[in-house]
Each structure stands twice: as structure tokens, then as C-alpha cells.
Amino acid sequence: MTHGIRVGLLDSTLREGEQTPGVVFTREQRVEIARALSGAGISMIEVGHPAVSPDVYDGVKEIMRLRREGEITSEVVAHSRAVRSDVDIAMGLEVDRIAIWYGVSDIHLAAKTRDTREAALQKIGDAIQYAHDHGFRVRFTPEDASRTDQEYLIQVIRTARECGADRIGVADTVGLLDPEQTSGLFRRLRAAEPGVEYDFHGHNDLGCAVANSLAAISAGATIVHCTVNGLGERVGITPTQVIAVAIKQKFGVDVARLDRLRDLSVLVERYSGIQMPPNYPITGDFAFVHKSGVHVQGILSDPRTYEFMDPSLLNRSRDYVIDKYTGKHAVKARLERMGIPLSDDELTRVISAIKRAEDTRSFSDADLVELVERETGKRVSSSTPDNIEAMVSVKCESNIYTTSVARRLSSIQGVRQVVEVSGEYDIVAWVEGSSTKEINRIIEAMRSVKGLSSTKTDMVLKKLPA
Ligand SMILES: CC(=O)SCCNC(=O)CCNC(=O)[C@H](O)C(C)(C)COP(=O)(O)OP(=O)(O)OC[C@H]1O[C@@H](n2cnc3c(N)ncnc32)[C@H](O)[C@@H]1OP(=O)(O)O
Ligand SMILES: O=C(O)CCC(=O)C(=O)O
Numbered sequence: 037m038t039h040g041i042r043v044g045l046l047d048s049t050l051r052e053g054e055q056t057p058g059v060v061f062t063r064e065q066r067v068e069i070a071r072a073l074s075g076a077g078i079s080m081i082e083v084g085h086p087a088v089s090p091d092v093y094d095g096v097k098e099i100m101r102l103r104r105e106g107e108i109t110s111e112v113v114a115h116s117r118a119v120r121s122d123v124d125i126a127m128g129l130e131v132d133r134i135a136i137w138y139g140v141s142d143i144h145l146a147a148k149t150r151d152t153r154e155a156a157l158q159k160i161g162d163a164i165q166y167a168h169d170h171g172f173r174v175r176f177t178p179e180d181a182s183r184t185d186q187e188y189l190i191q192v193i194r195t196a197r198e199c200g201a202d203r204i205g206v207a208d209t210v211g212l213l214d215p216e217q218t219s220g221l222f223r224r225l226r227a228a229e230p231g232v233e234y235d236f237h238g239h240n241d242l243g244c245a246v247a248n249s250l251a252a253i254s255a256g257a258t259i260v261h262c263t264v265n266g267l268g269e270r271v272g273i274t275p276t277q278v279i280a281v282a283i284k285q286k287f288g289v290d291v292a293r294l295d296r297l298r299d300l301s302v303l304v305e306r307y308s309g310i311q312m313p314p315n316y317p318i319t320g321d322f323a324f325v326h327k328s329g330v331h332v333q334g335i336l337s338d339p340r341t342y343e344f345m346d347p348s349l350l351n352r353s354r355d356y357v358i359d360k361y362t363g364k365h366a367v368k369a370r371l372e373r374m375g376i377p378l379s380d381d382e383l384t385r386v387i388s389a390i391k392r393a394e395d396t397r398s399f400s401d402a403d404l405v406e407l408v409e410r411e412t413g414k415r416v417s418s419s420t421p422d423n424i425e426a427m428v429s430v431k432c433e434s435n436i437y438t439t440s441v442a443r444r445l446s447s448i449q450g451v452r453q454v455v456e457v458s459g460e461y462d463i464v465a466w467v468e469g470s471s472t473k474e475i476n477r478i479i480e481a482m483r484s485v486k487g488l489s490s491t492k493t494d495m496v497l498k499k500l501p502a
């Protein structure tokens with residue numbers, strides 16, 4: 037573990053995150069997300085570019101009202117192009133910091149702003165100076181820094197500082213860096229321009245955003261940009277939930293309340309309509325679910341065998357599933373939890389039956405009870421299974437391919453079986469959870485699947501053997 041690291045997060049779910057294809061947040065959703073990020077202890081939140089549209093403007097305005105009332109404690113940052121009219125709009129909202137950016141690679145200068153390098157320096161300096169002279173803190177980000185000639189990049193940084201920027205954001209706008217290149221870039225910039233407070237903004241096009249952010253921190257960046265669920269242009273940027281845990285793991289620094297990360301992820305999943313795959317790191321449904329017999333034997337004995345952190349720190353719990361990959365330790369423990377002790381011989385018979393059921397994705401507690409009765413001849417159905425089951429009937433929107441909704445539903449943790457049906461409803465799903473609260477969470481997750489128009493839930497009271 038490296039000690040003495042000073043680092044915080046800037047969450048840009050409301051700015052970069054809303055640049056994800058298909059994502060739009062309402063005014064109310066923006067405010068709720070901002071509250072949740074602040075409640076999770078994130079240092080800075082980039083709440084949008086107020087010149088973009090009236091709803092972004094109104095959202096920033098409301099967030100600033102809550103900020104003045106002390107309900108939002110994170111530093112509130114607004115995005116702005118390097119033009120005075122954008123800066124004016126952000127200043128009118130009295131945000132804590134204005135984040136001005138400008139594309140400075142030769143590709144960007146030629147294709148977008150059609151500037152010479154000198155003319156760009158002039159525009160950048162003017163916008164920063166203007167905001168600074170009005171008493172605002174300014175971060176300047178040389179967009180596409182990772183593809184910018186480094187001599188010129190240093191000139192840009194120098195100009196930005198001279199004109200009043202107190203933070204410089206280094207953006208890997210197209211996400212092409214690897215960790216070694218990221219750390220090399222920061223070391224060169226810090227050597228050429230010492231004393232600068234740097235942000236790192238890493239896109240995930242090569243899947244390196246988290247690793248690059250860690251490399252940037254090791255090389256001196258003091259803020260890393262992130263979005264909940266990794267939202268953002270194209271494939272997005274560093275995910276807040278992953279980088280927060282990675283920073284804790286690697287540097288021992290708390291940059292967010294880890295126990296809030298799962299709720300943040302679910303909130304943003306619901307409002308963005310972008311579903312998280314179950315195998316997503318840290319907050320994905322499967323992040324602490326084990327399967328194969330050898331792994332479950334290990335975690336039953338000592339969870340550290342297959343987990344680097346205790347899920348309770350994330351307000352989560354571990355679980356294991358039972359299918360043909362299972363072993364005697366897993367099945368025995370699951371049955372004992374239900375108050376069903378079996379002899380070694382009975383256990384062997386139950387396990388053989390599980391192994392023969394090669395297509396069964398997972399055995400619920402009720403399935404196991406039935407299996408035990410069938411294989412051992414014992415009457416154990418009087419012992420109530422731990423879990424609650426429900427049958428959820430789903431209607432899809434008329435223009436939606438039902439199978440794609442069914443596939444999405446089947447990947448939600450707790451959904452045991454999904455069938456497409458004819459009649460009033462299009463899909464019926466069996467869901468299973470340890471409590472009604474858990475069933476509710478599963479149904480909420482189902483409802484956030486795009487293309488689903490309504491649901492009807494029937495709780496299972498009794499299941500009879502076939
Ligand atoms: C890498 C990033 O993610 S940076 C963040 C990008 N954010 C956004 O684009 C926010 C959403 N954008 C919008 O709502 C609109 O694009 C607006 C309101 C910003 C501008 O809209 P329009 O005036 O209609 O211009 P349009 O989007 O077509 O083109 C961008 C213009 O901004 C200029 N521009 C681009 N970047 C910058 C910059 N950083 N500073 C100043 N001007 C810039 C371009 O040269 C172009 O100018 P032109 O109209 O003179 O050709
Ligand atoms: O303003 C910033 O720091 C980053 C801008 C951006 O989104 C990018 O360059 O990808």
C-alpha cells in the first residue's frame with residue numbers, strides 16, 4: 037500500500053454521463069443524483085454544461101440552491117466551452133468552479149475550431165482570465181491531451197495557469213492510453229510545470245480507464261474523473277464504483293462512502309436506462325456470488341479464499357448458487373441452513389441428481405426441498421424454504437422484440453426462469469429472494485429494463501411437487 041497519497045473523485049455522471057447515447061436525465065433526476073453523490077461523500081460533482089439546454093440549466097440552478105442550503109456538500113462544477121457566453125451562463129448560476137475545455141491536439145485544432153496553435157492559446161487564455169477576473173475558480177482541460185504534441189501541451193498548461201486556472205485536467209479523450217503511458221505523461225508534465233494540481237479524465241475505449249486512473253494517481257494526479265456505472269461518450273469513462281474501491285484497495289484512501297455505491301449504481305441504472313451486466317465489478321449482481329464446488333468450499337471455510345474484500349463494507353452480502361458445478365460442502369451447507377440434515381449417502385444421491393440436471397441454471401431452496409424428497413423419500417416439505425418466490429407477468433411495448441426483453445430479464449440476479457407466453461402478458465418470470473424487500477428490488481430492476489411497459493406480481497404461497 038502506498039501512503040501519503042492525496043486524491044479525490046470528481047463524478048461527472050450528470051455531464052459526461054448524460055453524453056451516453058440514449059441517456060437523458062430529467063431535472064428532478066439530476067437533483068436526486070446530485071444529492072446521492074454528495075451523500076456518498078464525493079469531493080466534486082460536475083453537474084452539467086448549463087449552456088446546453090434549459091433543463092440542464094434548471095438542474096444546475098436547483099443543485100446550487102441545495103448547495104447554498106448545505107444539503108449538497110460536494111464542490112459543484114459546471115462545464116463550459118472556451119467562450120465568454122458559456123462562461124457568463126455558468127457564472128450566473130454561481131457554481132463553485134467553472135471547468136473550461138478546449139481541444140488542443142492538431143487534429144482537434146484543424147477539424148473543429150480551425151485554429152492555429154497561437155490563436156487557440158489566445159482563446160483559452162481569454163476565457164479563463166474572464167472567469168477568474170469575475171472571482172471564479174477555474175479548471176482548464178486540454179481536451180485530447182493524450183494526442184497533443186507535448187511541447188505545445190506544456191505551453192497550453194502554462195498559459196492556463198497564468199490566466200488563473202488552479203486545476204488542469206489531463207484528458208485521454210479517445211481512451212488510447214495504457215497505464216505506463218499515463219504515468220509517463222504525468223511525470224513529464226509535472227517535471228515541466230511543477231506545482232500544478234492535476235485531474236485525470238480517462239475514457240475506457242481500451243478498457244484501461246481504471247488502470248490509467250490509478251497510474252495517474254501514483255504519478256501525482258489529485259482528482260480523477262468518473263461516472264456511476266462508467267457512463268459517457270461511446271463506451272464511457274472510469275466507473276465511480278470501481279475506482280472508489282480500487283483507490284481504497286491500492287492507496288488506503290476513502291474517496292467515497294463504499295456502503296452507498298450499490299444504491300448509486302441502481303439509481304443511475306434506473307434513470308439512465310442503461311442496464312449493468314450482472315458480472316460488473318463491485319456493484320454487479322454477481323460481484324459476491326460464487327458457484328463452483330471448490331470455490332464454495334473455500335468461502336464457507338474462509339471467504340478470503342475468493343474475495344479480496346468483505347462485501348459487508350459495500351452493504352452487500354455473499355451468496356452461492358447451486359447447479360451441476362456444485363459440491364457436497366455447498367449442498368450440505370445450503371440444506372443445513374434450511375434445517376434439513378442428510379446422511380452422507382443421502383447427500384451423495386441428491387448431488388448426483390443435481391449433476392444429472394445439466395440444463396438447470398440454478399436450484400432454488402424450494403427446488404432443493406423437492407429434490408431431497410424425491411431422492412431420499414424423506415418428507416421434508418414441512419420445513420419452509422428460506423426464500424420467497426413470486427411470479428411476475430410482464431407486458432412489453434408493442435414495438436419491442438420480446439426475446440430481447442426476456443434475455444435482459446433473465447440476466448437479473450434473483451430471476452430464476454423466464455418464459456415467453458401468449459395471452460394478456462408477453463413474458464412470465466419466476467423470481468426468488470430472501471425477503472419481500474429483496475423481491476421488491478428484483479422487480480424494480482426488472483421494471484427498469486427498456487421496452488417493458490407493465491408488470492403484475494403474484495407471490496407464491498405454496499408449491500406442490502409435480
Ligand atoms: C470531450 C467532451 O466531451 S467535451 C464536452 C462536449 N460537450 C458538449 O458538446 C455539450 C453538448 N453540446 C451542445 O449542446 C452544443 O454542441 C453547444 C450548445 C455546445 C454548441 O452548439 P452549436 O453552437 O450549435 O455548435 P455545434 O455543436 O454544431 O458545433 C460546436 C461549435 O463549438 C466550437 N467549439 C468546440 N469546442 C469548443 C471549445 N472547447 N471552446 C469553444 N468553442 C468550441 C466548434 O468549433 C463549433 O463552432 P462553430 O459553430 O463556430 O463551427
Ligand atoms: O473537461 C474535462 O476535463 C474533460 C472533457 C472530456 O469529456 C474529454 O476530453 O473527454
Ligand SMILES: [Mg+2]
Nearest residue numbers: 052209237269
Ligand atoms: Mg470525456
